[in-house]
Amino acid sequence: MRMSLAHLTVLDASPLELLDAAKAGGFDAAGLRIIPPMPSDRIVEVIGNEPLLRSIIRRMEETGVAIWDIEAVWLTPQTEVSALLPALEVGQRLGARHLLVVGHDPVFDRMTDNFAALCERCAAFQLKVAFEMMSYVEVKTLRQAKAVFDVVKPTNASLLIDALHFFRSGATLEDLVGIDPALLEYVHLCDGVMAPPPPDELRAEGRGGRLYPGEGEFPLVDLLHALPNGIGLAVEAPNAHLAGLDVFERARRCGDATRRFAANL
Numbered sequence: 001m002r003m004s005l006a007h008l009t010v011l012d013a014s015p016l017e018l019l020d021a022a023k024a025g026g027f028d029a030a031g032l033r034i035i036p037p038m039p040s041d042r043i044v045e046v047i048g049n050e051p052l053l054r055s056i057i058r059r060m061e062e063t064g065v066a067i068w069d070i071e072a073v074w075l076t077p078q079t080e081v082s083a084l085l086p087a088l089e090v091g092q093r094l095g096a097r098h099l100l101v102v103g104h105d106p107v108f109d110r111m112t113d114n115f116a117a118l119c120e121r122c123a124a125f126q127l128k129v130a131f132e133m134m135s136y137v138e139v140k141t142l143r144q145a146k147a148v149f150d151v152v153k154p155t156n157a158s159l160l161i162d163a164l165h166f167f168r169s170g171a172t173l174e175d176l177v178g179i180d181p182a183l184l185e186y187v188h189l190c191d192g193v194m195a196p197p198p199p200d201e202l203r204a205e206g207r208g209g210r211l212y213p214g215e216g217e218f219p220l221v222d223l224l225h226a227l228p229n230g231i232g233l234a235v236e237a238p239n240a241h242l243a244g245l246d247v248f249e250r251a252r253r254c255g256d257a258t259r260r261f262a263a264n265l
Contacts, residue, residue: 025255191216
């Protein structure tokens, strides 16, 4: 299976540390955060930083770690698709396959218009769009995401299932029946406890309360069996209890756990 280390798993890693951590963990690729999801989020500035971009490309060549996706565009009332073009250009330069997108606009028509425009722009940069449902944003459920796709009908976008958000949304494996396999290119994999936290703690859980695959209670084997064979695995499993370990040790533990889990599929 293709394995990518999602940046959120080791969010404190700089872009170069992320690639080194992915290599240490035995991952084929990594997801790189180059767009702050919300204005209050702080990231290492990659866009417009030509020396860093060249260093990232060189480190990719040295480690053999590819960039699987760039993230994260949150479609909000303030979204201006034209302002995202520099990020798409960076994604193309880095050879990223996907741009990760989240729907967080309460006005459905505005969100679908922006999503359609973004898909069109991404096509010009050879980027596919991965639309993720999240338990604490406007588009929380698979049903809501499918409604977006029914309107936009994108040709270069997929539905990104995140194990945590899937189960927190109340979805069941039966909800995946009948979905075109072409719409499911990769999955965000993590583990956790089945009992959900209070609604106001969902964001904290998503950003620091996850477990590595095989270390919790989620029926991950059944989930993967319900998804297309050979689907890409992007492991997104930030665990605040391990924050005292350096990013390389966390990536190693994450990679080892994921391979142990995958061996039992």
